[in-house]
Amino acid sequence: xxxxxxxxxxQISVHDRALQYGDGLFETxxxxxxxxxxxxxxxxxxxxxxxxxxxxxxxxxxLHTECLQLCTSVELGVLKLILSRGSGGRGxxxxxxxxxxxxxxxxxxxxxxxxxxxxxxxxSICETRLGHxxxxxxxxxxxxxxxxxxxxxxxxxxxxxxxxxxxxxxxIEACKSNVFLVKNDVLITPMLDRAGVEGVIRNRIIxxxxxxxxxxQIRHVRVEELLGADEVFLSNSIIGIWPVxxxxxxxxxxxxxxxxxxxxxVNEQIVVLP
Amino acid sequence: xxxxxxxxxxQISVHDRALQYGDGLFETxxxxxxxxxxxxxxxxxxxxxxxxxxxxxxxxxxLHTECLQLCTSVELGVLKLILSRGSGGRGxxxxxxxxxxxxxxxxxxxxxxxxxxxxxxxxSICETRLGHxxxxxxxxxxxxxxxxxxxxxxxxxxxxxxxxxxxxxxxIEACKSNVFLVKNDVLITPMLDRAGVEGVIRNRIIxxxxxxxxxxQIRHVRVEELLGADEVFLSNSIIGIWPVxxxxxxxxxxxxxxxxxxxxxVNEQIVVLP
Numbered sequence: 020x021x022x023x024x025x026x027x028x029x030q031i032s033v034h035d036r037a038l039q040y041g042d043g044l045f046e047t048x049x050x051x052x053x054x055x056x057x058x059x060x061x062x063x064x065x066x067x068x069x070x071x072x073x074x075x076x077x078x079x080x081x082l083h084t085e086c087l088q089l090c091t092s093v094e095l096g097v098l099k100l101i102l103s104r105g106s107g108g109r110g111x112x113x114x115x116x117x118x119x120x121x122x123x124x125x126x127x128x129x130x131x132x133x134x135x136x137x138x139x140x141x142x143s144i145c146e147t148r149l150g151h152x153x154x155x156x157x158x159x160x161x162x163x164x165x166x167x168x169x170x171x172x173x174x175x176x177x178x179x180x181x182x183x184x185x186x187x188x189x190x191i192e193a194c195k196s197n198v199f200l201v202k203n204d205v206l207i208t209p210m211l212d213r214a215g216v217e218g219v220i221r222n223r224i225i226x227x228x229x230x231x232x233x234x235x236q237i238r239h240v241r242v243e244e245l246l247g248a249d250e251v252f253l254s255n256s257i258i259g260i261w262p263v264x265x266x267x268x269x270x271x272x273x274x275x276x277x278x279x280x281x282x283x284x285v286n287e288q289i290v291v292l293p
Numbered sequence: 294x295x296x297x298x299x300x301x302x303x304q305i306s307v308h309d310r311a312l313q314y315g316d317g318l319f320e321t322x323x324x325x326x327x328x329x330x331x332x333x334x335x336x337x338x339x340x341x342x343x344x345x346x347x348x349x350x351x352x353x354x355x356l357h358t359e360c361l362q363l364c365t366s367v368e369l370g371v372l373k374l375i376l377s378r379g380s381g382g383r384g385x386x387x388x389x390x391x392x393x394x395x396x397x398x399x400x401x402x403x404x405x406x407x408x409x410x411x412x413x414x415x416x417s418i419c420e421t422r423l424g425h426x427x428x429x430x431x432x433x434x435x436x437x438x439x440x441x442x443x444x445x446x447x448x449x450x451x452x453x454x455x456x457x458x459x460x461x462x463x464x465i466e467a468c469k470s471n472v473f474l475v476k477n478d479v480l481i482t483p484m485l486d487r488a489g490v491e492g493v494i495r496n497r498i499i500x501x502x503x504x505x506x507x508x509x510q511i512r513h514v515r516v517e518e519l520l521g522a523d524e525v526f527l528s529n530s531i532i533g534i535w536p537v538x539x540x541x542x543x544x545x546x547x548x549x550x551x552x553x554x555x556x557x558x559v560n561e562q563i564v565v566l567p
Binding site: 035113149164 | 307310436447
C-alpha cells in the first residue's frame, strides 16, 4: 500500500527530483498496533534534514494523518516515508517554488531470527568505505549509493550486518544501523560529522545513558578500539538493539549495558520486542 | 517525450531504486540533427559506471535505437539517459537479479547567451563543498545532492556557474562542468580520484591536447593556482567550452588554448556551436 500526496498510487513522474538526483529524505518507522513508533523522534530528524537541504517540510499534522491512514489495522509492519523536493527545476538547480512530494509506503515486518536480539550476531569489517560529506552527514537523505554497495558486499558474505569504516579508517556505523561500544563502563559511539546517519534510536540510547549518569562519549573511534571493547551492539528503529557477539575473529559477550538498553527501549515502546 | 524501457510513458514505479536510493547513473547528450553527439564517449563512461556500481548495462544497440527514436527530427536538443538498477531488493541490498530500468527523455536546448561562449563568464568560488567518496568519484551517478546544493547557491547568486572546492579546499570542478586552467603553456585540470565527474568533453580535451604535444597535468589544484592562471575555462557536453573571464575579483582573457580547443571541439562535431 502506497500513498503519494494523499492518493493511493504506485507510480510517480519521472521528473520527480528524488529519481533524478536523489533529492530528498526518508524515515523508516516500526509500526505496532496501528501506530508508527518513535514518531516525534523521526519527525525531528526529518525536519532537521529539510532545513539542511532547504526542502519545504509539509505540515506535520498532514504527514501524521497520512501515516496513520496507512497503518490502520497493521499489527506489526514497517512504514517508509519519503519526502522529495518535488518535480522540476532546470538541471541540478532546485525550482524556486516546489511542492514537496510525500510518498508513504507500508512493508512487511522483516523476519530476522529472534536469536539476533537474544544472542547477538557475528559480523565483519566491510571493505566498502564511506566517504566524507559534511554537507550531507547525519541526515537521512536519499543519496544512498554507498549503502547500496555495502549492502551488496554483505549480501555476498551472507552477513546480516557489517561495520562500515570511512576513508580515514574510522569506525562510523553499520550498513543500516548505528554502532556502540562499551569499554571500562564508558558508552562510546562514533561522531557523525563527516559521514553516517544519526539514528533515532542511537540518539535515544545516548539520552537514556546520560539520564542514568553513565559516561557517554561521542567521538572518533578506531577499529582497534572496537575490537578491544567489552561490549558492542548495533541499533536502529526496526531491530532495536542487536548485540554483536563477534567481529572478524574477536568474540564478545552481550553485557549489562546492552541488556539494560534493550530492556529500556522495549519499556519505552519505541522499539518492538521480537 | 520520454521512453521508459522502450514505452512512451512518463511515470515510474515508486519502488524503482533510482527514487529510493539514487541507485543509478545518467548521461546528458547534446542532440544535433537527429543524433546524440559524442555517443561513444558517453557510452564508455556509462559502461564504466555500471561496472563500478555492479549495475547490469543494457545492450548498447538497444540504448542506441531508443535514443535515436527520441531524437528523430530534433534539430537541436538535450537527451538525458538514466539507467536505474531497477525495482526491488530488500532495503539497501540490491536484488540478486534485476532488470535495469532505461529512462530516456528529450529536453529543450538551454538558451545560454552566446556571449558566454564568445566572451566568457564571470564566476565565483562556491561556499558549498564537495565531499570525498572514492567509491563513487569520476562516474555520473544519481547521488547528486551536493550538486543540488551548489545549484541552489548559484541560483541565489544569479550566477551561471561557480567553482566547487572539496572539503580540503582543492579545486575540483564547477557545478555542472569541469574546469581547466593554463599556466606557462601547461594545460592543467583537477584530479578526480576523490570527488567530481569525469566529463566526456574533459576527457576529449585532454586527448586533443596530448595529441598536439601540449603539456597536460592532471593533479590536485589549489585556489591560488587557479586565481594565478593565464587562462581558465569550463567544459561540458552542452556548453562545449566557456571561457572564464573573472573569478571573484581576478580577471582573465580567453587565450589561445581556450580558443583552439573551442574550435577543435566544434570541428570534431562533438559539441554544438552556439
